[in-house]
Structures are given as structure tokens and as C-alpha cells.
Amino acid sequence: MSTTLIRGAKVLGGEPQDVLIDGETIAEVGCGLSAEGAEVVEAGGKVLLPGLVDLHTHLREPGREDSETVLTGTRAAAAGGYTAVFAMANTFPVADTAGVVEQVWRLGREHGYCDVRPVGAVTVGLEGKQLAELGAMHDSAAGVTVFSDDGTCVHDAVIMRRALEYVKAFDGVVAQHAQEPRLTEGAQMNEGAVSAELGLGGWPAVAEEAIIARDVLLAGHVGSRVHICHLSTAGSVEIVRWAKSRGIQVTAEVTPHHLLLTDELVRTYNPVYKVNPPLRTERDVHALREALADGTIDIVATDHAPHPQEDKDCEWPAAAMGMVGLETALSVVQETMVDTGLLDWAGVADRMSFAPARIGRATGHGRPVSAGEPANLTLVDTSYRGPVDPARFASRSRNTPYEGRELPGRVTHTWLRGKATLVDGKLT
Amino acid sequence: MQRHLISAADLTRDDAVLILDTAEEMARVADRPIKKLPTLRGRTVVNLFFEDSTRTRISFEAAEKRLSADVINFSAKGSSVSKGESLKDTAQTLEAMGVDAVVIRHSASGAPYRLATSGWIDAVVINAGDGTHQHPTQALLDAFTLRRRLIGRDAGLGQDLSGKRVTIVGDVLHSRVARSNVDLLHTLGAEVTLVAPPTLLPVGVESWPCEVSYDLDAALPKCDAVMMLRVQRERMNAAFFPTEREYSRRYGLDADRMARLPEHALVMHPGPMVRGMEITAEVADSGRCTAVEQVANGVSIRMAVLYLLLGGMEPAVTHSRSEEK
């Protein structure tokens, strides 16, 4: 059994301590631990966090291996400090059967960079008509706990109600992509002053808020958990805050890009800024940051959505929606939440590891950095600041909105159950 | 400095006046026995039309030919584009053929901007209408028509449209003509009022430099020109208005409404007109309607734009927005 001593790391941003990893678990946390027989990693004041957990990743395999595979996606995850990712179901074929989810789960195990927890489709073929075999997916080796038609909204109120009820049997959760379809026909960007000027079809905030309002009421009515994917508007924050105050079991995620970018960027007509839900306004960005700080929004999830170059190298309306995010998420969170004083590193650990693991029931992840816990860890050089260089991404795709932008923080090491997947910024 | 004409909002007042003045001189060429100038000899201009528009294409083609440019017409229908070739590949193919300027019409808002800024090509890009975004040469020819009629051919030289009141009526939401005209007329000092049913105004119109009204009858008596926008019948099916009849009753221009305009006021229409919808045949055929004149003026304006963007080693037109950046 190998042992590793991480020396002088600020655990969750606290005072420097040593952390000894023995095999797959954390053996000891303290000051002046003996390095005897152990490989030593000098942390030198870097911040040690529990391995990050992403509740919302698109790995694209099977079907769109030209944009990402389980291997490239999990390598990107490890490079971004993640030890577990939830892989969305909108693959080809759709992950709506035990067979597909098991395949994705196995590929993750084999590659060994990051645990892959497949998300099962709520409805067959994401068509919103008939429930997929949710129980079978849960009972499979993949042990699916999160169900989502992400990419499309479960817009039929009856189907949504039944799904919310049904997954209670095995403590599952439905993650809703909140987008009222009729209000977003032909939608290209946030509806507002900028869309009016640019002549691009509007994606109104109300199309998201109306679905969230309906779904929290449904969840309250049937006593189920509901999770809101990539919440993007100030109005959605208000609804979730209200629902939580009423005791409704709702959780919500925000993406890094919605914490940083606004629809003003669409003026460039560069589809690298095209994403669903769309970039919103300055006011929304501030509301989202505050909601993440005060816990109304529970977690940060990347909505890592790789696309090949040709799907972005075109005119705006023809371009695919989505941005890669795994390798820049922590930097954007540091920029928008930590460096602004809204959240400390313990808060980051909660929003990016503890809480997402809890919502997704990801056993072994999102655990405290203390003796006896699985050694899923990530070490961050928070003093670093530099431009984003997509050429260095481990992801197969390069559709990042941050190319050339200076961001703080760099993940230098990631350990998955004691095994280093990233060392000095290089994948193993 | 930008070398392209993408949006009417990019033009300063002085740029716009220079284009109008230049167009006034270009218009005189049409009165000569030989309606041709050697100015763009040896320059190649491609009319890259991804969307059908015979009128605009012919207007550009006439302008290009009067300036002696070599003209290539490229229509996306039946070409490799319909077989899935991208805008980027098409543009680069044309660039490889040594094209100096691309006049682009595209159904996607922002396609000309993308073509001009993506680094795909070096050619000058002129927007001939993109989606529901902009149609800057249409706005320029409308301003030209307004200046000629309201101020005069010679008296207008060097002048803008300060204090003129223009009412734009119809489907503003889907209109690139409305967007371009609001921007340009505002730059030229005119006061613009948009009149439309609320369903056909974009959310966010409050931030435009113009007034907004739902009442056509109230706007008519105090305007110097009323510009009618085309309203497609299909909009009815998407519940933008209940019926064609109701639309024309509330927002169509008929003889009664025309009588409410001041004596000197013009009736403008960018064409093609939907008679019986936004305008009655009686109004369309009246002496106050400048629709045909607008078409003629379009050639002069496009000659002016081509000359100013392509005639020298660099364009004469400055772009306020790009300089602010």
C-alpha cells in the first residue's frame, strides 16, 4: 500500500496542516506528521478541498465521441479537480435503459480518472411522453439516483408529477431542465434589450421561472425531492427561496458561466457564448451569486457541454448550445465567489463537493477531509492567476467562453481514492 | 478602423451624410448617356445571397456594374450550401477566388458580423440584410429619400434630418428595416415613433432611441413621413394578431388615414408591399407613396457605399462604435 503525505495544505482554506493518505483512505490529518515511507507533496499553502463532484456533465459517449468520450471527459474532470461526475442522459442512444447506463458507468470505472455516475432519462428517448424504466436503471450496477431529460424539459405536468412520485421508492431525484417549450420556440439568447437590438429570438426568463414554480409546487404536493438544473435568473432564485421557506424539498444548481458572463457578450455573435439556458443580465448574475452564497442555490454544476469546432464555427443561430466547463469551474468560482468575499473555501467545498454528493447520493464522495474518509482530494494553487488556454484542455472539445481570459486558481493535484489522477497539473 | 458596413448603428452622423451626399452625385450618373463609372474596375464583388431577395440583389448588382466592378452572383439555393457546406467554407472558397467585397444576405441575424470579424476572410463585408437584425443600405436609401423629398436634392447636401418626424408602422419585432431605420434616423437627428400592436414590438424596445405608440391615428397628424412595414400573413397563425381584417383596421394605411397626414408628408414602404394588409392599393398608388422612388434611390445609395468602402485603399467611412472600443 502506497502512502502520500500532503504537507502544509490549508484544508478547506484553514491553517496549514499535513494530510497523510494511506491506500484509498485518509489516515491522519494534523501538524508535523511523519513523512517516513511516504511520497511527499509539498502543498506550500495551497488549499486542499474534498474531491469536487459535478452533478451536471455531458460526456457525450455513446454517440457523439467526436466531441467527448468518457475517457477524455473524465480526464478533463480530474484536471479540474473532480473525483465524481454525473453524466447526463442525452446521448445516442439515450441513457434510458439499464444497458446504456451500465455501459457508461463501466467505462468510467475502467479509465479510473473519475467516478462516473450516470444520470438516467426521465422519459423514453427524452420525448417527454412515457416514463423510462427508472427503477431498472436504479437497480443496475450503475445505481442511478438522478434522473433528468436535460436538454429538454419534462414539460408535461402529469409526467413530471409521476416521475417525482415514482423515484421516491428508491430515494431518487428528478433534475429538471426548466424551459417552457412554447415560450422558447426559436430562442437564441436571453430576451431583453440586447436580443431586441441584435434581432435574435428571445429566451424569456419567465420560460424558466414558470416551470420552476410549477415543479416546486408539484414537489411540495407529492412530498418529493426536486432538483433544478442550471438556474439562471433572479426570478428563479426568488421562487426557490420561497419554496425552501415553505419546506419544499428543492435543491438548485448554478453553472460557473452564469455566475460570470452576461448577454452583453452575445453582441459579438460569437457562438462560443451560446448556451442553454442563455447568458442573462448583470442583475441576474448578482442575484445568482448572492443566492449561492446564502444557500438558496445549493451547488455549482458545470453543465460541461462539449461540441466539435464546426458546431461553433458558424453563424449564431446555426450553432450548438453549450460550453465546456470542467477545467475552468473552480477558477470561475474563485473569481466570482471567493475573491469577491461572498464565499470562503469551506463554502466552496460545500457547494462543489459536499452538497452535490448529498443531492446525488454519491457514496464515498463529498466527505470531510478527516481520518478514515476516502482519499478523494483536490489541491488548488489559489495564488495563481493566468489566461485560459484551451489548447491545454484535456477535454476533446475547446468551446470555452474564457479563452484568453485571466482567471485565478489552478488545480495542481487530484486524488481519487488515494490514487493521484493529477500531479503538478499533469494527468497521470 | 472597421472596413465593413454591418449595422446602421455603426455609422456616425458625418459618415451617413457623406454617404447621402455621395449618393446624390451617383444619382446624377443615371441621367447620363453612359451610366457607368470606371471606379471599381478590376475589383470583384460577390453577391452572396443565402436568402431569396431578387430586389435587393438586383439593386446591388446594378450598383456594382455601374461602378465597373466584376460581379459574381452566388445564390445558396441549389449550391453546395444546401448540401451542408458552412458559411465559413463558402466564404473561404470565394476568398480564394480573389473577391474584394462580399455583399451578404442571410436569414441568420449576425451572419455578416460573423463573416467580418471571425478572421475567415479579408474581403470587405456589406450587409444586405441579416435575419431580424439589420439592413443598413435600406435605412440609408430611406434617409436619402426623406432628405430629397423633405429638404431637396441640392438643398439637402451636407444636411442631416434634424427635427424631422418619422413614424414607422407594423411588424417591428421581425423587421431589420425598422431596426436599421431607428438607428440611422436617430443618428441623423430625426425623431422616430414606432407604432405597432404590442405583440409585434420586441421586449427591450424601451431602450431604443425612439418613441413607441400603439395608436396610429394619434401619430399621423404630426409626422413628416410614415413608413409602412410589411406584415406577413403567417404571423396571424402565431397569434401576433387575431385576423388580417383587424390588423388592417387598426394599423393599416388607407385613404382616410392618409388624409390625416400633413400635406407634405410622405408615405414610404421598403417593399414588397402586401396590399390590403398594411397598405391599401389606393395609398400605394398615390403620388405620396415613394415606394418606387425608394427602389431607384437604392441603386445610388449602394453605389455610394461601394465607392466609399472599396474605391480607395481604405474606407472613407469611420465607424463610431469600433472607435469607442
Added chain:
Amino acid sequence: MDTHAEADTSAARPVLEGPDIQRVLTRIAHEIVERAKGADDVVLLGIPTRGVHLARRLAAKLEQITERPVPAGSLDITMYRDDLRLQPPRALARTEIPGDGIDGRLVVLVDDVLFSGRTIRAALDALNDIGRPRAVQLAVLVDRGHRELPIRADYVGKNLPTSLRETVKVQLAEEDGRDSVLLGAKPAAQGGRLH
């Protein structure tokens, strides 16, 4: 016809003053009447900007001499220039052909300074697109030499031998508030070609 501006007129030396210019134009008018045998089919076309003012002055003098109206107009040559691609596009000036046109008539082109001859070549091309004159002649206030094309003036106000390092600037009351022809030194940094 080229760049008139930016030459430092304070350091420039006047070679013709107001009365000289009047005298010279009177002489040219008489020469035109003499050579055109009464000038009854003459059309004067000035090349903008200052050539147009000179053409109008000549027309007035011709009318005094012949006691008949003499048509004068302007001919903008901008879009016929051979150096369009070497500079940013210029604003266009007015081409104003008098009512009866130029077909079968004697067109006298009028410009302020004759230098390389390229302006006149462009003017001949422009004329070609407008009609077919019986003959074309050229009148200039100053001929400063340095021709680059086989072109000569029929009527010259003053032959002014110059070096290429010198500038010739014509000022006319209509445009500049005074009449004079100034000979100066070309500023070192001046990029554009001056008269």
C-alpha cells in the same frame, strides 16, 4: 486639383497676386476668342474645386468680349483618377454639364495648376462618358512642368519652372478669400503629392 491644403503659406512666396491673375485670365479669354473664332460653340468645364471658379471667371470675361452667354460647368474627375487605390476615397464633387451638353462643341477644360497631367487624362476619360465634343482644349492658370503624360495646355496663365521639392498653391477669392499663387517648399513629412 491635387492637395491644396497643408502647405505652409506663410513661408511661401507669391508669384502671382490678385491683379496679375485678373490680367492673365483676361488674356486667356482673348486667346480663346481668337483661336475659337468667336467662341460661339465654347463650353467651359472647370475641374473642381478651383478650376470651377476659374471657368466661371473666364466665362464672364468671354461674355463681356463676345456679348453672348457662354456656358460654364464643372467636371468632377474623382472616380476616373488612376490613384484611387493609393488613398482613402474622397468625397465627390459636382459634375454640372450646361443645358445643351457638349456634343459637337468646343470644350475648354479649366484647371488651376497643370503638373503631372494625370488629372487632365482623367478629365478626358470623364468627358468620354458624357458626350462627344468637336474638340477639347485645356486652359490652366499655372503650368509648373514635370509632366508624366503626353499632355499640354492650350492656354497658360503663367509658366512656372519648379523643382519637385516645391509646392504651388493657388488661392482664389471664392474659396480662400484672396487671389494669389504661392510658391513654397514642400514640408518634409508631407506624404501626399502637391502641385
